[in-house]
Amino acid sequence: MGVKSNNYYSNEKRNTDKANDATHQEMLELVKDIAKFSDNTYGERRIKAVLNALSFPVSRWKVAKLMKEANVWVRYKNKYKATTNSDHNKPLYKNELEQNFTTEQPNQVFVGDITYIWTAEGWLYLAVVIDLYSRKVVGWSMGSRMKAQLVCDALTMAIWQRKPDKGLIVHSDQGV
Numbered sequence: 001m002g003v004k005s006n007n008y009y010s011n012e013k014r015n016t017d018k019a020n021d022a023t024h025q026e027m028l029e030l031v032k033d034i035a036k037f038s039d040n041t042y043g044e045r046r047i048k049a050v051l052n053a054l055s056f057p058v059s060r061w062k063v064a065k066l067m068k069e070a071n072v073w074v075r076y077k078n079k080y081k082a083t084t085n086s087d088h089n090k091p092l093y094k095n096e097l098e099q100n101f102t103t104e105q106p107n108q109v110f111v112g113d114i115t116y117i118w119t120a121e122g123w124l125y126l127a128v129v130i131d132l133y134s135r136k137v138v139g140w141s142m143g144s145r146m147k148a149q150l151v152c153d154a155l156t157m158a159i160w161q162r163k164p165d166k167g168l169i170v171h172s173d174q175g176v
Contacts, residue, residue, distance in 0.1 A: 027056055028070050031063070035072040043074045106133040107164035111171045112154065114146060127151045129158040132171075138162050 034047050042050070048063045058066075067073075103109050109132040117124050125146045129139035139158025143150045155170065 027051065028066055031066045031070045031072055040073065040075040103133045106131055107162050107168065108133065109169045109171060110138065110158055112151065113172065125150060127154040129154045131162065
């Protein structure tokens with residue numbers, strides 16, 4: 001035939017009918033079940049770990065082929081949460097600072113923002129108020145829900161600690 005014997009037999013081995021291989025079919029069904037159980041969040045490494053735990057020693061590359069054959073794709077979740085909603089009907093205030101973030105003395109301008117932190121209990125929201133002159137945190141509040149009260153508590157703490165004069169400017173990015 002003009003083909004070396006080792007190539008012939010390796011090609012024969014490669015082309016064995018996988019549809020008749022019971023172990024292959026069982027692993028294929030397991031991959032589908034694992035994907036369904038994990039809501040398509042398990043990738044090659046985690047599926048490999050599950051298959052190995054179920055006494056199916058496979059490599060990551062074999063799992064990748066099984067996933068492709070089973071038409072299983074990983075659905076990645078966002079690693080961030082959207083916290084600003086700029087699409088609202090609330091009034092916008094004039095930007096008094098106009099990107100000039102310097103002041104001559106303390107307690108003239110406070111700036112605030114909200115961020116979120118992942119903890120073992122879930123997401124926690126942190127509202128912070130900073131004195132623009134000293135760049136120090138003068139008020140903060142933390143909670144499990146992002147509500148207006150969170151910001152009010154942080155601002156109340158800042159005013160209580162610093163007792164600013166009239167004319168204080170409070171600046172934020174106006175995210176709701």
